[in-house]
Amino acid sequence: MTDKNVTPLVELKDISIAFGGIQAVDSVSLTLYPGEVVGLLGHNGAGKSTLIKILSGAYTKDSGEIWINGKKAEINSPRDARDHNIETIYQTLALADNLDAASNLFLGREVVNRFGMVDNAFQEAETRKIMARLNPNFRKLKEPVSALSGGQRQSVAIARAVYFNAKILIMDEPTAALGVHETAMVADLIKELKAQGLGIFLISHDTREMMELCDRVSVMKNGKMIGTERVEDVTEDDILSMIILGKNPKREAA
Amino acid sequence: MTTEHSSDQATPPAPRFNANDGAFTRFLRTTEIDPRLLGMVGALLLIWIGFHMYGALVNGFGAFLTPRNLWNLSVQTSSIGIMATGMVLVIVTRNIDLSVGSILGFCAIVMGVLQVDILPQYLGLGHPAIWIITVICGLILGALIGAFHGALIAYMQIPSFIVTLSGLMVWRGMAFLVARGETISPVDSTFALLGGGPYGAVGATGSWIVGLLACAAILWGLVSGRARRQKFGFHVRPIWAEATVAVLTCGSVIGAVLLVNAYPWPKGIVTQYAAANGIEVPEGGLFISHGFAIPILILIVVALAMTVLATQTRFGRYVFAIGGNPEAAALAGINVKAMTIKIYALMGMLAALSGVVASARLTSATNALGQFDELYVIAAAVIGGTSLAGGVGTIYGAILGAFVMQSLQTGMVLIGFDTAMQQIVVGSVLSLAVFVDNRYRRSRK
Numbered sequence: 181m182t183d184k185n186v187t188p189l190v191e192l193k194d195i196s197i198a199f200g201g202i203q204a205v206d207s208v209s210l211t212l213y214p215g216e217v218v219g220l221l222g223h224n225g226a227g228k229s230t231l232i233k234i235l236s237g238a239y240t241k242d243s244g245e246i247w248i249n250g251k252k253a254e255i256n257s258p259r260d261a262r263d264h265n266i267e268t269i270y271q272t273l274a275l276a277d278n279l280d281a282a283s284n285l286f287l288g289r290e291v292v293n294r295f296g297m298v299d300n301a302f303q304e305a306e307t308r309k310i311m312a313r314l315n316p317n318f319r320k321l322k323e324p325v326s327a328l329s330g331g332q333r334q335s336v337a338i339a340r341a342v343y344f345n346a347k348i349l350i351m352d353e354p355t356a357a358l359g360v361h362e363t364a365m366v367a368d369l370i371k372e373l374k375a376q377g378l379g380i381f382l383i384s385h386d387t388r389e390m391m392e393l394c395d396r397v398s399v400m401k402n403g404k405m406i407g408t409e410r411v412e413d414v415t416e417d418d419i420l421s422m423i424i425l426g427k428n429p430k431r432e433a434a
Numbered sequence: 435m436t437t438e439h440s441s442d443q444a445t446p447p448a449p450r451f452n453a454n455d456g457a458f459t460r461f462l463r464t465t466e467i468d469p470r471l472l473g474m475v476g477a478l479l480l481i482w483i484g485f486h487m488y489g490a491l492v493n494g495f496g497a498f499l500t501p502r503n504l505w506n507l508s509v510q511t512s513s514i515g516i517m518a519t520g521m522v523l524v525i526v527t528r529n530i531d532l533s534v535g536s537i538l539g540f541c542a543i544v545m546g547v548l549q550v551d552i553l554p555q556y557l558g559l560g561h562p563a564i565w566i567i568t569v570i571c572g573l574i575l576g577a578l579i580g581a582f583h584g585a586l587i588a589y590m591q592i593p594s595f596i597v598t599l600s601g602l603m604v605w606r607g608m609a610f611l612v613a614r615g616e617t618i619s620p621v622d623s624t625f626a627l628l629g630g631g632p633y634g635a636v637g638a639t640g641s642w643i644v645g646l647l648a649c650a651a652i653l654w655g656l657v658s659g660r661a662r663r664q665k666f667g668f669h670v671r672p673i674w675a676e677a678t679v680a681v682l683t684c685g686s687v688i689g690a691v692l693l694v695n696a697y698p699w700p701k702g703i704v705t706q707y708a709a710a711n712g713i714e715v716p717e718g719g720l721f722i723s724h725g726f727a728i729p730i731l732i733l734i735v736v737a738l739a740m741t742v743l744a745t746q747t748r749f750g751r752y753v754f755a756i757g758g759n760p761e762a763a764a765l766a767g768i769n770v771k772a773m774t775i776k777i778y779a780l781m782g783m784l785a786a787l788s789g790v791v792a793s794a795r796l797t798s799a800t801n802a803l804g805q806f807d808e809l810y811v812i813a814a815a816v817i818g819g820t821s822l823a824g825g826v827g828t829i830y831g832a833i834l835g836a837f838v839m840q841s842l843q844t845g846m847v848l849i850g851f852d853t854a855m856q857q858i859v860v861g862s863v864l865s866l867a868v869f870v871d872n873r874y875r876r877s878r879k
Contacts, residue, residue, distance in 0.1 A: 283751060301665070
């Protein structure tokens, strides 16, 4: 799957960004292949979310290059990222709580008729279809999303990424707020999307979950990349020591 | 698909009823009438009837529920109502605009100078294009001032409260400088019609045309909306509920037409008009109806346009998304800064339009025009259910809020309360209304 003859979906090359003297991401490189799940691990403040937000257009990098499908890409806004079929599920979900599920699903990409009016009925019908697939118990289509449970809100955020045919999916702690049943549903969804050939960046603190879902894991500490390993080649303890000590035990041993 | 299979996933469930809901609650749910709209209309009617009864019992004459008073009420509300529709969008995006009264005053003075001192020099006095050029220039000026405020808020990151507080002072001062504090009068005669008055109303026939067109639009809206919901297999209201909504809305429209047509021109104007047109006035006097005043028609058009903008367009969707979660809106690719400028430009344009109505009504532009209007506009929006926390608000609510405030003031004048008492009552009602609205919202969560 990580066959080097295949063009990587995403290549991040020497990405750096600083916020007022703090080097949040320091010359980090990372690749993602089609049908692959790459996990990003590290302490809070290690720079995982910042790195991912550069790819999703929320932040603009200070230096480095982003290559998508073998072509150099300029991503300066969330819109640019969407144009490259990059979809992001943020840790905070990034939902407008006062709007209903359909309005959130289509936010920024509303379907309008020839008079420039938002086609609410079409959007609601499409939302109903995709929610029936992702979360069959989802009923509260007319309510503002503030009235939904954590799992339901999560499924709205996921639906937004899935509906628009993402090629590259970024999931920032998608299961942090979920119960056991819903976590399993997200895991199944990740496997399904992976089988469809999507590339997925997954951020999580749950090492065991990462070992199960990811093909490769990358560990960051203090803005630097400690190492990227195939999950078959490392133990959970190896990863933990990378996270905590900031050292790659395999490399140290070699 | 029918609505009976509420367990079917493709079909959304019909509104579910709790066993302990009263008949009225069920009626509201089935007809999908917004309980808050009903509450506000109810409060308004209560105020009207209250003042009327008080006048009838205490003063021996109920002056409130008369065609004359209600017609005047509609004209007096127009100026605040027009601005309140824009203030809803401003407040929904977690901002405020304290400068609307001063923008109104400044634009009115500039329009006054333009139509009285400048344009007649080139076009001749009373040229039919004067009012059109004046209004267009005024609206553009208002939009530019608003856009400037918006740019300071969005790009200089000065809080909107501060920017518009500055604007409140700056534009009032500018208005004074433009006309050296003088009152500019009289405005162009066609321009003056935009402020109402016997000639600035569309008459009985005109009002019927407006009313019947409105009814036709309501019915078309109900029928096409139903057809569209059926096409996607959504839940539709039962026919009796559709009929109830149709009768209630069209009935209100017809009622309004009958009301404005029941208010005749004053005797003096009739005599003047009859003399000018060579009509013989019969013995019992000539009954010429006012019909809808032009300012209230302007308010209605603005209200409809703003409702469509707020609820049916991308622009409106983005306004509410920004109000609900600015970060999420930005991450969804919405240009929040550009939106802020557009919203303030729109607000400025509406303030200028109110300036047209207000100066036309007085047939003069004075330096004090629109003073303290910002407070009434904000109060109208807030009484109408717009939340200062952002993300929540409706156009119809703001207009009803404007009517509530104007009704209170008019009513107290009619029953003989003085200005001090009026301020105390209006101020108290503002807090009371927000308290009641918060309670209602919390009880529904």
